[in-house]
Amino acid sequence: MTEPTLHHVLCPGLAAAHSGVSQPAAQAAHRMAYWEWNRTGDPRHPHVIVCVHGLTRQGRDFDVLARRLSAHARVVCPDVAGRGRSDWLADAAGYQVPVYAGDMLALLAQLHAQAPIGTLDWVGTSMGGLIGMAVCGQPGLPLPAPVRRLVLNDVGPALEWSALRRIGSYVGQPVHFASEQQAADALWAISSSFGPHTPAQWLELSRPMLRPDGQGGFTLHYDPAIGVPFRALTEEAAQAGEAALWQLYDQIAAQVLLLRGAQSDLLSAATAAAMAARGPRARLVEFAGVGHAPTLVAEDQVLAVEGFLLPGAGEGGVRA
16 A cells, blocks of 8 residues: 555553553553555555554554565554544553553554464554553563564654653643644654754654644644643653663663664763663664754665664565
8 A cells, every 4th residue: 555544453451450550550551543555555564563653643644664574564553542534542641651551562462363463573662662662671471473583663662751751841742823834833842853864854743743623724733631631740750760760761672773863862872872872772873964853864764763673675676
């Protein structure tokens, strides 16, 4: 397929407490949307790559990368709960990584029931990387297959407080736009750290970020309540959580590729160096002229991920 198909999975809410992922709040069952790309010619292809977006984003962020990878695998890009085409949660306290990780287990179970997963890889940008660490760093979770290769895109166990405050200053704020272009311009004002993009590239990234506001204009695609637990986070709580995140990271058995924008304010160079030296000993690739976070649209960024997940698949090669 040259465009993705939209599907949904029912995430069981209270039943997820039995999944092995602890949950911060009881949640009702809800539907999570996901976009599936598959150009392999085999709808039951056993190689699945899950791509999970950042805090305020949605699954169509990965269109460029997914279109490329989908010649060799089923590529699945969920809209995390509260975003895109997914349901909004009744209780804002559920907008946290443990709930999201439980939802991903439900997604993987559904994909595996549709067609057995033989090889499982994960690409996570920012929040999507934290969810990936929760899924990969807890031995004994009911995964249909162990995650073989994990891409962490500009995220790690230690997150810079100044960057968290910057993100918290805009997430969940009410906004309305008269046009797609006005929205794209406004999004660029808070996202210029993503690095250079052509106007056409940025407009393509911006369109899925919008939904009609019922008044002839647009608003953002996500539930404003996703910002509630984020803004409730204190610097002390963030620091206390680092030890748990490092424990997750150190328990990861997958091969890890760590991508970092060289000007990132969220993932420090020191944290990236530590991730390369301990636990799964991530392979580190940095991109000049980019902050938080690389969008995986630029060719060098796509090639870095493609070469890691599909060695030998590019330029007509045979995948290893």
